[in-house]
Amino acid sequence: MQVYPSPSDAFSIKTPATRSQDLPFTLKDVRDAIPDHCFEPSTARSLSYFFLDIGIIAGLIAIAAYLDSWLFFPIFWFAQGTMFWALFVVGHDCGHGSFSKHKWLNNLIGHLSHSPILVPFHGWRISHRTHHSNTGNIDTDESWYPVTESKYAEMGFLEKLMRFYLPLIAYPLYLFRRSPGKQGSHFMPDSPLFKPSERNDIIVSTICWLAMIGFLAALTFQFGFLFLLKYYLGGYVVFVMWLDLVTFLHHTEDDIPWYRGDDWYFLKGALSTIDRDYGIFNPIHHDIGTHVAHHIFSNMPHYKLQEATEAIKPLLGSYYRKSSEPIWKSFFKSYLACHFVADNGSKIYYQSPHVR
Template sequence: MEKERKLKNEVNANGVVEKGDFFDPAAPPPFKIGEIRAAIPKHCWVKNPWRSLSYVLRDLLVVLALLAAATHFNTWFFWPLYWVAQGTMFWAIFVLGHDCGHGSFSESPLLNSFVGHILHSSILVPYNGWRISHRTHHQNHGNVEHDESWVPMPEKIYSKLDSSTRILRFSLPLPMLAYPAYLWYRSPGKDGSHFNPYSSLFSPGERKAVVISTACWTFMFGLLVYLSFVFGPITMFKLYGVPYLIFVMWLDFVTYLHHHGDDEHKLPWYRGKVIT
């Protein structure tokens, strides 16, 4: 009860909320992962592949319907509406691929990998390369030295950045387009590429999986280049390029907000040994 009391804000006699000892970033969490898992109803752990596939079918139908509408109307009044809607659908596709990477899409690793490769490759994300680095992120969340997602930059690294990197990372709205650069080069101070099977991101046993994902990504990129010759680069930029940029902005924006608190309730970051 004492622990629970410390986690709650209290209301005084005048009905004003007074902040209690809500969060001590230096202390271990007042709960264990096992306690969180035990509190989740059992039906939430059931992975229904047919339900998951129905979400994929639904989203792909929406993407195709938006493509058909864009080519039919083809007016500058409709194009901005299409870009926002299609870019948001690209983000929805990414989320489904993300669930494949976590294994929450189905109980079948083969199905997860197959669907994940199709979905992520279609929006130029190397499925296994990102899946592995994302796993690293979850294993080291909040650790400045080992985390992957929008890690605060130590001064010693910042002082060594060249001007172009500083502009990309700290001049709005460019940070919201950082994801493709992260895939190729990771963040400053971290070596490796999500496309290179010999990157420091991956163990020897993961190299074959990375090669497969990079090959799928390369095929999709080649297909886009081919379609640009068939339909014209301007048309492909309007149909695919702008929605891709909207998707990247959604991805960076949501990820940043997901891992940083507001000015009043900041999320802590740690250094040193990772406690598992």
């Protein structure tokens, strides 16, 4: 039994298994193409990724402390931030219930993975669930969705600066303020992000987040700010940049369509994402670039996504998107081209204020 029902599972229950006029296949067709074992998490294997990431992070800190050299610290920050991002991906599986079949273990490892990197596990899990349930829907998607041209014109300098020109450091602000046009905090149980029944979960995650803040404050008080910079802040900034880069590129491309109203439904929206190749980083950050299959069936463990992707590619055909461009090139292309969409219509695409 899955812990957190997948948005795709809920959709398949409510939607007749008939072909739509928009897509030449149904959600059931896609599900039938994937071997059943791809949906079965292995607790032992999932735990191995968690302990591997924790072990590498601890080893990196030990090496940095031993060398204590400013020549090494930039290398350490990049490596540590990359592993923080890998640890986030482990917690990401926990949030989807694909880490194990045990709710208590998903919650435990989710907090142990996310709290050290200042992510409120349940707050993020719930907002991320909203994102998965509404991917590709201009009106109801939760993260990295496009603003309309009129909304873009109304945005102030600071809002545009963070959303469009400094996107790689936007994540901490999102936790407190969400995305343009939306309100609510990931830390407050009365936020519009959450249901009343989720209040206790949010309180627990916020307490864990505050405990980590307190721990970092104690380290700073005892050893000084320079110590915090050396052994945590540098790596944390790199982690935030990884998180923003990857999530930005999952959903931001000038040829990915967005939908409105009745023109949107789950499967069509889930296909408005793109797989990316991160080269040597693919195994390090647990193949998070394999994203199309994940959006269709978020209850699959990350280590089954590549097999599932190969199984559905023949069925999806041209509806499956994968970029072969270098990551840096894709980022800068979308950075310049993807700012807003038209105020009206559906199946619309990003536009740029720089090309009119």
